[in-house]
Amino acid sequence: MTRTITRSYDDYAAATAVVEDLGAAGFSDSEISVIGRRGDDVDDSNAGEGAGIGAGVGGAAGLLAGLGMIAIPGIGPVVAAGWLAATAAGAAAGAAAGGIIGAMTSAGVDEKDAHLYAESVRRGGSVVSVRTSEARAVEAEAIMDRATPVDISMRRADYEREGWTQFDANATPYVRPSI
Template identity: 50%
Template sequence: MKTVTGLFDNYDDASDAVGELQASGVPHSDISIVASNSTEWYDDGDSSKAAEDAAGGAGFGAVIGGAGGLLTGLGIMAIPGVGPVVAAGWLAATAVGALGGAVVGGAAGGIVGALTDSGVPEEDANVYAEGVRRGGTLVTAKVDEDLVANAERILGQTKVNLDERRSEYQADGWTAFDADAENYTPDEIGRDGARDVNRI
């Protein structure tokens, strides 16, 4: 299996990519989505039950494993340096797992560690984590070799160009994702380029 990842400025584009991945044969259990919720675009309403189940030991895999698919299992959690996120899937479970299933919190650089453990180069994982911190949405899929080209095509349609985004961050003095950094405020996210913070 290979890990294929895409960073999106727009949650709707990321959600569409998840749907296309599922339609192409990638099981929802092999797909993850992690989106910034610093602007509180996502109302946790029913997700609080999912969060309680995950904290109680059911884990995100069980929470999202129902017939409704991946996106019906979105839950809110906080990741140090990233802030509040809306997440579902194996990446969220891995990032949270370091805390023994706690939903709020996460290991320092939890996204970076989870991505690098799945084969994503550390340099890229840092940009992905920073992208979520700055208001983006990350879609990650573990795919069989025969589905890699199609998954890369799907995630490449509207995703952020990682090299360009890295260069933009570095031009502002950024060197790597910092789990101890202050969370971005909604106003700061709004000033950080062409992000679509009105996600729904």
């Protein structure tokens, strides 16, 4: 039986480090996905840079070398690689409901959590997801949790205090408030 384990990270560098650690532990590129925002420099004009982004992270698994730019409705352009990225991009291109939500839920992520993960990417975070056997699930979780992922219960509560109820694929890309 296959399990999908997903974590959200506020920092793109943490997400790519998790991908590298998963690869070093023997998880294959076909099991790992990453979708994220590198920071404030991700915009439509960077769409051709995807492959170079992965090569520049240094020593990353082959998955990171294949990073590309995709546009996800409600999120905007992101760097992405792996099965989740391919499914989300295909769903977006086919105008399937939810794009990223549909990709996550079809992989076994709870719909309520999928909305939160999508919103987290919309707000500048990154998501790493692993599809693996039940036998390796605990190992994957340990690797992913070492990088201090977002506590999704607390993050959901934070978003809900702002009036958020669920990810909206028709929303404009999120712009962080100036401090």
